[in-house]
Amino acid sequence: MTEATDAPTSETPEQPLEERGSNRSRRPSSRAFREFMASSWAPAAESPLERSEVADHSERRRAAISEQFPGDRLVIPAGGLKVRSNDTDYRYRPHSAFAHLTGLGSDVEPDAVLVLHPVFADDPDGEGDAGVPAGHEAVLYVRPMAGRESEEFYGDARYGEFWVGSRPSLEEIEKLTGIRTVHLDELPDAVGKDVGQVRVRVVPDADQVTSNTVDALRGAHEEHAENDAKLAEALSELRLVKDAWEVEQLREAVAASIAGFEDVVRALPRAAEHARGERVIEGVFGARAREEGNGIGYDTIAAAGDHATTLHWIRNDGQVRHGELVLLDAGVEVDSLYTADITRTLPVDGTFSETQRQVYTAVLDAADAAFAAARPGVRFREVHAAAMAVLAQRLAEWGLLPVDVETALGEEGQQHRRWMPHGTSHHLGLDVHDCAQARAEMYLDAELRPGMVFTIEPGLYFKSDDLAVPERFRGIGVRIEDDVLVTADGVENLSAALPRRPEDVEAWMASLAQG
Numbered sequence: 001m002t003e004a005t006d007a008p009t010s011e012t013p014e015q016p017l018e019e020r021g022s023n024r025s026r027r028p029s030s031r032a033f034r035e036f037m038a039s040s041w042a043p044a045a046e047s048p049l050e051r052s053e054v055a056d057h058s059e060r061r062r063a064a065i066s067e068q069f070p071g072d073r074l075v076i077p078a079g080g081l082k083v084r085s086n087d088t089d090y091r092y093r094p095h096s097a098f099a100h101l102t103g104l105g106s107d108v109e110p111d112a113v114l115v116l117h118p119v120f121a122d123d124p125d126g127e128g129d130a131g132v133p134a135g136h137e138a139v140l141y142v143r144p145m146a147g148r149e150s151e152e153f154y155g156d157a158r159y160g161e162f163w164v165g166s167r168p169s170l171e172e173i174e175k176l177t178g179i180r181t182v183h184l185d186e187l188p189d190a191v192g193k194d195v196g197q198v199r200v201r202v203v204p205d206a207d208q209v210t211s212n213t214v215d216a217l218r219g220a221h222e223e224h225a226e227n228d229a230k231l232a233e234a235l236s237e238l239r240l241v242k243d244a245w246e247v248e249q250l251r252e253a254v255a256a257s258i259a260g261f262e263d264v265v266r267a268l269p270r271a272a273e274h275a276r277g278e279r280v281i282e283g284v285f286g287a288r289a290r291e292e293g294n295g296i297g298y299d300t301i302a303a304a305g306d307h308a309t310t311l312h313w314i315r316n317d318g319q320v321r322h323g324e325l326v327l328l329d330a331g332v333e334v335d336s337l338y339t340a341d342i343t344r345t346l347p348v349d350g351t352f353s354e355t356q357r358q359v360y361t362a363v364l365d366a367a368d369a370a371f372a373a374a375r376p377g378v379r380f381r382e383v384h385a386a387a388m389a390v391l392a393q394r395l396a397e398w399g400l401l402p403v404d405v406e407t408a409l410g411e412e413g414q415q416h417r418r419w420m421p422h423g424t425s426h427h428l429g430l431d432v433h434d435c436a437q438a439r440a441e442m443y444l445d446a447e448l449r450p451g452m453v454f455t456i457e458p459g460l461y462f463k464s465d466d467l468a469v470p471e472r473f474r475g476i477g478v479r480i481e482d483d484v485l486v487t488a489d490g491v492e493n494l495s496a497a498l499p500r501r502p503e504d505v506e507a508w509m510a511s512l513a514q515g
Helices: 031-037 055-068 096-102 170-177 184-192 208-218 222-237 244-273 277-292 305-309 354-373 380-397 405-409 502-514
Strands: 073-077 083-085 113-121 132-142 180-183 200-202 301-304 325-330 342-347 453-456 459-462 476-479 482-486 491-493
Touching: 055 096, 055 113, 055 132, 055 170, 055 222, 073 096, 073 208, 096 113, 096 222, 113 184, 132 170, 132 184, 170 180, 180 184, 184 208, 200 208, 200 222, 244 277, 244 325, 244 342, 244 453, 244 482, 244 502, 277 301, 277 325, 301 305, 305 325, 305 459, 305 476, 325 476, 342 354, 342 476, 342 502, 354 380, 354 453, 354 459, 354 476, 354 502, 380 405, 380 453
Parallel strands: 073 200, 132 180
Antiparallel strands: 073 113, 113 132, 301 325, 325 342, 453 482, 459 476, 482 491
16 A cells, blocks of 8 residues: 655655644655646536435435424534554445435545534514524535645545545535535534534534534533433434335345345355355455445355354354355445345255254244234334244254243243344344434334334354254354335335245255356
């Protein structure tokens, strides 16, 4: 990677650029060099940007959150760059709440901040009620790209166009989002305006720099943390029901992910011959994710053999052995930042053994029971209960439970959870575990509503050293995960194009091998 420095000169150095939290070093440059760098550049091309298709949806989302906090100033940062190592950063991704309210995805620039400024109406009835909250005005605070006559252009390895490429102007962002956009430098004064009379809330943990700025303006009070948490909670709950545009983004993410699974099946022979075959699988899926979208929505789980019994196996450094299973849990994140989350458990050689099929079928039956239970009006946690009832019954039939099924399913039992310790479902959207800060009464205890999107993903995991199960089960881990959309009368399996039944999985793998 190119070192972030200028060539040394013998001239007296001028003051260095502001470091902006970076540990990058830079060397002084001569006046002649600076003048030459600023000259002979063609005019910037006119931007083809138009108002995006998501802008109207984002506007409705902002209106919905505005109604919940009348009179408050709401600060929603995109977040800044995060250092990976020394002077290299991770690939940038904005905070999900910011993306949801602006419609900006992988094209947004770091450090941007959305602020919903409260608007107050004059006394509408002449009774002295001046200052009545009347909604919010949205303003985007963004660092614009510096001109090519500036040192930032060539000398700032974190933000300079020469280093990281061009970015849209304030006018272009305003045209794209429909949100008034101004320079980031105006943020402190705008947030601090009337800070004594207006409550300021900021999304916690989104961007420490912005949080520090807000805290310096509003002072230190314990109530601020609670107020901020309420904002994060409301923003999370706002995403529980997806609009039509969001559903379409999720469909695109699922379609790209299915293509990635097909790529992996074709690569299984190569994976089986590689010393770290799990890395082959991870790499093949990751290539599809980058080609078709922004990247992976979360670290890919490519777990072969006993590794499949580790729920979040992301080391992916193991062998892929003939005769074993591979559990692939992966999802493509599209450019809008919506992600799929799909799992299939595949026989390396294309055919399930008798025991593998037995375990796989039990998990599939549990998933089918969850599908049958999921419909509007059913509580979210009831989907999990339906799947667990099937798994407990199968474990009892196999002689693995130390108690009867009814006892195991009771609050004082739960012995079946030794082999299925996770939940069956979670919401899905901008985050793979979307809406995670929602209240329990809005999530686990809430009734399903049309427009909700979540996973159904039961599993069974028999570790190789588990002496509570017969030897033939040991080292087998199976999970089947699909992404579902709640409709008016049930659910739609968005990932239905990926085979689920064992005989269909075998036929699908065979067809890909032949192709």
